[in-house]
Amino acid sequence: MNSVTxxxxxxxxxxxAVGPLRDDGYHDLVNVFHAVSIFDEVTATAETGMSVRVEGESADQVPGDRDNLAIKAALALAGHAGRSYGVHLFIRKSIPVxxxxxGGSADAAAALVACNELWGLGLPLEDLMEIAADLGSDVPFALLGGTAVGTGRGERLTPLDVAGTFHWVFALADGGLSTATVYAECDRLRQATGERVAWPQAAEPLLAALREGNAEILGTELRNDLQPAAVMLRGSLARTLDAGREHGALGSLVSGSGPTCAFLARSEAHAGELAASLKDAGVARDVITAHGPVPGPVIV
Ligand SMILES: C[C@@](CO)(OP(=O)(O)O)[C@H](O)COP(=O)(O)OP(=O)(O)OC[C@H]1O[C@@H](n2ccc(N)nc2=O)[C@H](O)[C@@H]1O
Ligand SMILES: Nc1ncnc2c1ncn2[C@@H]1O[C@H](COP(=O)(O)OP(=O)(O)O)[C@@H](O)[C@H]1O
Structure with missing residues (x-):
C-alpha cells in the first residue's frame, strides 16, 4: 500500500469547565467534546523523508514544516515504533485554523491513524491514545470522536451515550485566537475579579439532555468558562453571539478557545434558516452548518 487517506x-x-491553574501550566477541566461534520482529510504517502503540504481553508496559516502537528504525530509514531519511517502528508483543510x-489535533489524530496503516504497525487504539496525549490535550478526543467527557487536561476520556443527532451552525471569524493566550486571559480575569475557582464538575442536566437527545434543554445548558476571556480578547464575538440568540438559536457559545461561535438549532431545516439569517446579519466571515455527533477518524 502506497497511500492512505x-x-x-x-x-x-x-x-x-476550567478549574484552577496547575503547577505544570495546564488547567484541570471537565471538557464535554462533541465531534461535528466539518472534516479535514489527511493523505499519507510512502516517502523517504518527512514532509507536509496543506491546502484549503486558511492553509497559509498552517505550518508547512515540522511545527505541523500532523508531522509531529508521524514523528512520535515512528519514535514509538523505534524505526526511522518516512511519509509525505497532504492535508486538505476545512476545519477553521x-x-x-x-483542527490541528484532528490532523494529528488522522496522521496517527494513516501512518499506523501505511507503515503496517497495527498498533491498537490504546497505544495511539498514549502518543496522542503527549501531542496535545485535545488529540486523544480527536482519535475517539463521538461525544465524550474529558478530565485532567482533557486527555482522560469517557465516551457518552447520545440519542439522535444535533444540528449546529458555526460562525467563523477573521483570524484565530491562541489557546494559551485565552487560558492566560481567563486566569487574568479570574484574578482581577477575585473569583473563587471551583473544582470542575460535569453538569448533570447537560449529560441528561445528551442521553435523551433533547436539543431544547441542551441549548440552555451549553457553558464555556473560556468564553469571557475569548470575548474580552475579541470584542466582536459578543455581537455574533447576540445575533444567534436574536435569530432563534436554542443556545449559543464560543467553541473552546474561540473565536468560532456555535449555535444549536432545532432541526436541519432550522440550521439552514439560522445560517442564512446570520450571513445576512454580517456578523461572521463565513457561516456553515454541521451535525453531531460523528465518528472519529475514518480511513476512506
Ligand atoms: C481550549 C481547548 C478546548 O478543547 O481546545 P481549543 O478550543 O483551543 O481547540 C483545549 O483545552 C486546548 O487543547 P489543546 O489545543 O490540545 O492544548 P495543548 O496544546 O495541550 O495546550 C496549549 C496550551 O493551552 C493551555 N491549556 C491547555 C489545556 C488545559 N487543560 N489547560 C491549559 O491551560 C496551556 O497554556 C497550554 O500550554
Ligand atoms: N495541522 C495543523 N492544522 C492547523 N493548525 C496547526 C496544524 N499544525 C500546527 N498548527 C498550529 O496550531 C495552531 C492552533 O491550530 P488549531 O488546532 O486549528 O486551533 P485551535 O487550537 O484553536 O482549535 C495554529 O495557529 C497553527 O499555527
Whole structure:
C-alpha cells in the first residue's frame, strides 16, 4: 500500500469547565467534546523523508514544516515504533485554523491513524491514545470522536451515550485566537475579579439532555468558562453571539478557545434558516452548518 487517506472531524465543546491553574501550566477541566461534520482529510504517502503540504481553508496559516502537528504525530509514531519511517502528508483543510475547533489535533489524530496503516504497525487504539496525549490535550478526543467527557487536561476520556443527532451552525471569524493566550486571559480575569475557582464538575442536566437527545434543554445548558476571556480578547464575538440568540438559536457559545461561535438549532431545516439569517446579519466571515455527533477518524 502506497497511500492512505483519513477523514477526521472538528469538535465543539458543549461544556468547558476550567478549574484552577496547575503547577505544570495546564488547567484541570471537565471538557464535554462533541465531534461535528466539518472534516479535514489527511493523505499519507510512502516517502523517504518527512514532509507536509496543506491546502484549503486558511492553509497559509498552517505550518508547512515540522511545527505541523500532523508531522509531529508521524514523528512520535515512528519514535514509538523505534524505526526511522518516512511519509509525505497532504492535508486538505476545512476545519477553521486556530478557531477553537481542534483542527490541528484532528490532523494529528488522522496522521496517527494513516501512518499506523501505511507503515503496517497495527498498533491498537490504546497505544495511539498514549502518543496522542503527549501531542496535545485535545488529540486523544480527536482519535475517539463521538461525544465524550474529558478530565485532567482533557486527555482522560469517557465516551457518552447520545440519542439522535444535533444540528449546529458555526460562525467563523477573521483570524484565530491562541489557546494559551485565552487560558492566560481567563486566569487574568479570574484574578482581577477575585473569583473563587471551583473544582470542575460535569453538569448533570447537560449529560441528561445528551442521553435523551433533547436539543431544547441542551441549548440552555451549553457553558464555556473560556468564553469571557475569548470575548474580552475579541470584542466582536459578543455581537455574533447576540445575533444567534436574536435569530432563534436554542443556545449559543464560543467553541473552546474561540473565536468560532456555535449555535444549536432545532432541526436541519432550522440550521439552514439560522445560517442564512446570520450571513445576512454580517456578523461572521463565513457561516456553515454541521451535525453531531460523528465518528472519529475514518480511513476512506
Ligand atoms: C481550549 C481547548 C478546548 O478543547 O481546545 P481549543 O478550543 O483551543 O481547540 C483545549 O483545552 C486546548 O487543547 P489543546 O489545543 O490540545 O492544548 P495543548 O496544546 O495541550 O495546550 C496549549 C496550551 O493551552 C493551555 N491549556 C491547555 C489545556 C488545559 N487543560 N489547560 C491549559 O491551560 C496551556 O497554556 C497550554 O500550554
Ligand atoms: N495541522 C495543523 N492544522 C492547523 N493548525 C496547526 C496544524 N499544525 C500546527 N498548527 C498550529 O496550531 C495552531 C492552533 O491550530 P488549531 O488546532 O486549528 O486551533 P485551535 O487550537 O484553536 O482549535 C495554529 O495557529 C497553527 O499555527
Amino acid at each position: 483519513v477523514r477526521v472531524p472538528a469538535k465543539v465543546n458543549l461544556q468547558l 486556530a478557531g477553537g475547533m481542534a
